[in-house]
Amino acid sequence: MADSSANHSNYVSGTFSKDGFILRQLVSTDFKLKYRRSILGVVWSVLNPLLMMIVMSVVFSYMFRYNIENYPLYLIIGNITFAFMSDSTNQGMTSIINASSLLKKIKVDRFLFPVQKVLFALVNFAFSFVAVLAVMLWFRVVPTWHFILLPVCLLLLVVFCSGLGLLLSAAAVFFRDVMHLWGVVITAWNYLTPVFWDAQMLVDNHAPWFVLAVVRLNPMYNYIQFMRDIVLWQTVPSFETVALCVVWAVVMIAIGIFVFKKTEHKFILYI
Amino acid sequence: MSEQIATNEQEYAIEVKDVTMVFNMASAKLNSLKEYFIALARRELFFKEFKALKNVSFNVPKGSVVGLVGTNGSGKSTMLKIIAGVLEPTEGECVVRGNIAPLIELGAGFDIELTARENIYLNGALLGYTKTFIDEHIDDIIDFAELHDFMDMPLKNYSSGMVARIAFAIATVTEPDILIVDETLSVGDVFFQEKCMNRIRSFIDTGKVTVLFVSHDINQVENLCQTAVWIEKGVKRMEGPVAEVCEAYRNQ
Numbered sequence: 001m002a003d004s005s006a007n008h009s010n011y012v013s014g015t016f017s018k019d020g021f022i023l024r025q026l027v028s029t030d031f032k033l034k035y036r037r038s039i040l041g042v043v044w045s046v047l048n049p050l051l052m053m054i055v056m057s058v059v060f061s062y063m064f065r066y067n068i069e070n071y072p073l074y075l076i077i078g079n080i081t082f083a084f085m086s087d088s089t090n091q092g093m094t095s096i097i098n099a100s101s102l103l104k105k106i107k108v109d110r111f112l113f114p115v116q117k118v119l120f121a122l123v124n125f126a127f128s129f130v131a132v133l134a135v136m137l138w139f140r141v142v143p144t145w146h147f148i149l150l151p152v153c154l155l156l157l158v159v160f161c162s163g164l165g166l167l168l169s170a171a172a173v174f175f176r177d178v179m180h181l182w183g184v185v186i187t188a189w190n191y192l193t194p195v196f197w198d199a200q201m202l203v204d205n206h207a208p209w210f211v212l213a214v215v216r217l218n219p220m221y222n223y224i225q226f227m228r229d230i231v232l233w234q235t236v237p238s239f240e241t242v243a244l245c246v247v248w249a250v251v252m253i254a255i256g257i258f259v260f261k262k263t264e265h266k267f268i269l270y271i
Numbered sequence: 272m273s274e275q276i277a278t279n280e281q282e283y284a285i286e287v288k289d290v291t292m293v294f295n296m297a298s299a300k301l302n303s304l305k306e307y308f309i310a311l312a313r314r315e316l317f318f319k320e321f322k323a324l325k326n327v328s329f330n331v332p333k334g335s336v337v338g339l340v341g342t343n344g345s346g347k348s349t350m351l352k353i354i355a356g357v358l359e360p361t362e363g364e365c366v367v368r369g370n371i372a373p374l375i376e377l378g379a380g381f382d383i384e385l386t387a388r389e390n391i392y393l394n395g396a397l398l399g400y401t402k403t404f405i406d407e408h409i410d411d412i413i414d415f416a417e418l419h420d421f422m423d424m425p426l427k428n429y430s431s432g433m434v435a436r437i438a439f440a441i442a443t444v445t446e447p448d449i450l451i452v453d454e455t456l457s458v459g460d461v462f463f464q465e466k467c468m469n470r471i472r473s474f475i476d477t478g479k480v481t482v483l484f485v486s487h488d489i490n491q492v493e494n495l496c497q498t499a500v501w502i503e504k505g506v507k508r509m510e511g512p513v514a515e516v517c518e519a520y521r522n523q
Contacts, residue, residue: 010404010445011370018399025396033384102380106373106397107356177304265359269294 019109026116031123045127046134049080053135060196068198070139073132073232078195080128081224085161086186088121092165093172093182100271110264114165118158125154132231146230149237153226156249160219163252166260173270174263193220219248283368284449284481285331285354290363292324292349292505323349325505326363333368336475336482338496338513340489340520346505347485348453351375354483355451369448369481370399376453377438383427387418387437390426394441408444415440415466432459443470449481450474454488471495493517 012018035041053076061071068074095113096103103110136143172178192215199215215221222244229237324346331337341347352358353365355373380397381390391412395405413419416436426434436459443450452471459467474480475495486492492499492513499516501509503523509516 010401011399012401018396021402022396025393029382029385029389029393032389033382036384102397104352104357105355105376105380107371108397175304175307268358 015109019112022108022112023116023119026112027119027123030116030120042127045124046131049076049083049128050131050134052076052079053131056196067200070141070232073135073139073141074228075196076132076135077227077231078193078224080125080132081157081227082190082193082195082220083128084121084125084157085164085220085223086190087124088118088161089164089168090182090186091117091120092161093168093179095165096169096173096267097271103268103271110267111166111260114169114260115162118161118165121161122154122158136231141232141234143231144234146234146236149226149230153223153230153245156226156245157223159249160223160245160252163249163254163256166256167252170260170263170267173267189218189220193218193224195224217244219244219252222248281368282332283330283366284333284335285368285483286364286366287327287329287350287354288364288366290324290327290350290353290360290365291322292346292353292358293361294321294323323505324353324360324502327502327505327507328363329500329507329510331481331483333481334478335498336484336496338492338499338516339483339485339502340487340492340499340516341502343487345503347502350502351451351453351483351485367449371449371451372398372442372447373451374439374442374453375451377435381426381434381438384425386423386425387429388422390437391441394438398442400445404445412437412440412444415444415470417463432463435459436463439467439470443467443474446474446477446480448479449483451483451485453485489517489520 012021035044038044040047053072056075056079057072060075092114095117096110099113102108168178168182194215199221202212202215222241225241226237226245229235229241327346327350339347339350349358351373352375353360354367355371355375356367380394382393385393388409391409392402392405396402413422416433416439418433418436421429421433426437429437439459450471471482472495475482482495484492484496496513498511499509499513500507501516501520509519
């Protein structure tokens with residue numbers, strides 16, 4: 001039996017470090033389960049975006065490549081950035097429902113589950129980024145000092161996705177419809193975002209102003225733009241892009257936290 | 272004066288103050304927007320309230336062993352979940368001082384795809400242990416559960432008794448401040464039940480661990496507890512020394 005004098009050092013002091021340890025455990029659980037019993041394991045996280053890039057490059061190269069330099073690199077950055085958002089929100093959305101057996105038994109901070117999915121998506125993003133580096137090497141694109149802005153971009157994206165994940169996870173508890181609806185929204189959002197096309201084409205083809213406005217304000221357009229600026233174009237992102245990234249992150253996390261805090265005490269009755 | 276009250280309150284490990292728990296039967300079934308709006312249109316949304324607990328109050332002093340008795344559906348489990356912090360009471364308040372080791376539905380927080388060893392870390396984190404502490408005590412946990420050869424096997428291949436062993440071993444590897452024991456020990460075999468009871472008794476003997484014991488088995492409650500609380504149909508019927516409460520419960 002443990003001696004009681006040491007009793008309290010056995011427990012984590014402070015909720016912050018307790019939650020930190022729980023998050024690490026949950027994310028590593030996700031990681032282990034995702035790659036268990038697959039031969040290539042984590043290599044898939046690198047291969048997936050590469051294969052996608054190759055397929056899309058072949059298909060779209062005759063349509064769009066004329067004005068985009070290093071089109072495959074353009075594609076893969078857009079793809080993995082968008083995938084980060086769609087993975088984290090898709091999984092975050094069902095995270096509370098899937099954690100029901102846990103939530104019914106142990107007192108645990110509920111926001112950990114949507115955040116866990118965002119962090120897990122971030123881990124996957126890190127591996128996908130290895131693919132980006134490989135493509136850069138292939139096209140002889142040398143990284144510049146602009147890479148130091150990458151953590152800033154990722155931080156904003158993590159905050160944005162966490163807000164969205166909190167909102168969706170709470171909504172899905174009360175209305176399971178959200179789960180079906182979100183699939184449609186993600187697909188539509190993907191087409192609305194210049195992942196494989198160039199936003200300049202809209203201007204060139206005289207698209208109406210509201211279409212331009214929607215595309216321009218689209219948060220994912222701005223995060224992808226930020227990412228492409230520092231990795232592909234190797235410039236400092238415009239003030240407008242950074243400002244929109246920050247605003248979207250702040251607005252989304254505020255809405256997410258507000259809705260989650262308002263509703264979380266009722267979750268247990270619905271899961 | 273106020274200081275004295277403060278010190279008195281500190282002596283309670285659990286304070287249940289005027290707790291009422293209302294379940295909304297109508298809206299609990301709504302899972303889609305369509306159903307929600309239909310119910311809203313029919314004005315059925317906030318009907319059919321079910322009060323699982325009605326103004327229940329009791330205090331559990333630190334280091335005491337309290338039994339919670341009552342028939343099926345009387346609100347015992349709801350009360351336990353409120354104390355464990357899983358449910359939030361509709362009205363009233365429940366104050367808990369210290370770390371809780373909940374032995375409710377043993378193993379419900381496990382991930383069956385993970386191995387036992389991985390589950391020990393996951394569950395330990397949820398119980399609030401530090402990583403170093405788990406590293407140091409993982410052998411104790413394995414020893415107590417007596418499942419040395421199965422540590423790296425996914426939990427889905429375990430029997431329910433084996434899962435219960437692991438869960439009990441994790442939750443009780445260190446002395447908690449408060450131990451909540453639901454009718455969970457019936458899962459394991461006789462020998463393991465005996466072992467669990469011995470460990471619970473050793474906690475009780477230290478005089479520092481507060482134990483909340485829930486059972487239908489009135490003899491077990493009488494054996495183990497000093498005082499008891501009897502809840503019936505969501506109302507506290509009686510509270511006092513274990514012999515008196517159990518006597519009244521038998522003669523109801």
